[in-house]
Amino acid sequence: MAVSVFAPASIGNVTVGFDVLGLAVQPVDGSLLGDVVSVEASDSDRLDVIGNFANKLPSEPSDNIVWHCLQLFNQALAEQGHAIQLVRLTLDKKMPVGSGLGSSACSVVAALEALNAFYDKPFSPEQMLAMMGQMEAQISGSLHYDNVAPCYFGGLQLMIADPAIITRTLPSFDDCYFVMAYPGIEVSTKAAREVLPNEYSKADAIAFGQTLSGFVDACYRQDKQQAFGHFKDVLAEPYRESLLPGFVEAKAHLQSAGCLAVGISGSGPTLFAVTDDKTLADNAATWLQKNYLSTELGFVHVCKADTQGARCL
Numbered sequence: 001m002a003v004s005v006f007a008p009a010s011i012g013n014v015t016v017g018f019d020v021l022g023l024a025v026q027p028v029d030g031s032l033l034g035d036v037v038s039v040e041a042s043d044s045d046r047l048d049v050i051g052n053f054a055n056k057l058p059s060e061p062s063d064n065i066v067w068h069c070l071q072l073f074n075q076a077l078a079e080q081g082h083a084i085q086l087v088r089l090t091l092d093k094k095m096p097v098g099s100g101l102g103s104s105a106c107s108v109v110a111a112l113e114a115l116n117a118f119y120d121k122p123f124s125p126e127q128m129l130a131m132m133g134q135m136e137a138q139i140s141g142s143l144h145y146d147n148v149a150p151c152y153f154g155g156l157q158l159m160i161a162d163p164a165i166i167t168r169t170l171p172s173f174d175d176c177y178f179v180m181a182y183p184g185i186e187v188s189t190k191a192a193r194e195v196l197p198n199e200y201s202k203a204d205a206i207a208f209g210q211t212l213s214g215f216v217d218a219c220y221r222q223d224k225q226q227a228f229g230h231f232k233d234v235l236a237e238p239y240r241e242s243l244l245p246g247f248v249e250a251k252a253h254l255q256s257a258g259c260l261a262v263g264i265s266g267s268g269p270t271l272f273a274v275t276d277d278k279t280l281a282d283n284a285a286t287w288l289q290k291n292y293l294s295t296e297l298g299f300v301h302v303c304k305a306d307t308q309g310a311r312c313l
């Protein structure tokens with residue numbers, strides 16, 4: 001019998017936590033913003049790719065990260081002495097690539113979780129997350145869990161330096177709307193990491209620590225004023241803005257319209273705006289649709305935090 005797993009889009013960094021903070025999101029209209037991977041028994045290992053963004057992926061299935069997930073999973077099974085079955089994987093690629101929505105994380109998480117479900121869960125969530133991180137690192141050139149962790153566990157995730165824990169769930173702002181606008185152009189995560197400096201000033205280090213700790217404290221006290229009143233990224237946004245046509249203007253407009261916060265989702269080009277007012281969220285979505293999208297592939301979704309993470313369909 002086939003097992004299908006959906007893995008949701010996520011906002012990497014959430015502005016104040018470069019590489020250490022991530023939030024899973026789901027559209028309020030109930031549409032599935034994320035990838036789906038199905039696994040079924042077969043007489044040979046194979047990968048089929050379908051979906052709106054299938055043609056944006058490498059044409060060779062063996063270059064698809066989902067294929068690498070299968071190799072890694074089989075290797076882990078073998079190390080634990082499990083019998084390996086031949087499988088047909090189907091990736092429904094609903095997510096644009098190089099979008100800042102954690103597209104590769106969606107494929108990685110959906111693939112590994114579908115395989116784990118197919119085999120009746122031989123691996124613990126901690127073992128699964130470590131494999132997911134390894135796959136994400138392979139594709140983006142560096143180990144960061146801020147997409148795979150929220151995509152897998154759901155909600156707002158804070159990465160912890162302890163490798164035995166990796167991530168902790170923070171209380172999220174569940175009455176907030178996150179308006180996600182993907183303009184329809186590609187920005188590779190690898191390239192957007194290469195524009196960042198290798199070293200930062202003492203002032204930036206202090207500002208980063210203070211902003212992130214203030215945000216975490218505000219999450220526990222559910223204090224939106226504090227969380228979003230000092231919502232500033234000194235590590236990535238200043239260096240990445242120039243990669244995102246219209247971002248600076250859109251941010252200024254949305255802030256003056258009353259949004260609590262505006263930032264780059266992951267490494268962009270998706271922009272996210274935060275508000276707890278549904279009318280303002282809808283107005284922001286309409287404005288972004290008209291003013292931030294630059295190709296017919298672009299889209300805007302009004303989302304809320306997705307607290308479920310990866311799930312069997």
Ligand SMILES: Nc1ncnc2c1ncn2[C@@H]1O[C@H](COP(=O)(O)OP(=O)(O)O)[C@@H](O)[C@H]1O
Pocket residue numbers: 056057058063064065066091096097098099100101102103104105107139140187188189190266
């Ligand atoms: N299943 C997959 N999903 C997304 N990207 C994939 C997949 N398989 C291979 N890739 C490649 O991995 C790279 C992902 O780029 P990246 O900028 O990290 O995307 P994103 O930021 O959207 O996760 C692209 O070069 C893409 O062709």
Ligand SMILES: N[C@@H](CCOP(=O)(O)O)C(=O)O
Pocket residue numbers: 012013018019020099100101102103144146147189192193236265266267268
């Ligand atoms: N912390 C990473 C997040 C990348 O997210 P993506 O959705 O753009 O892959 C970074 O900022 O580089």
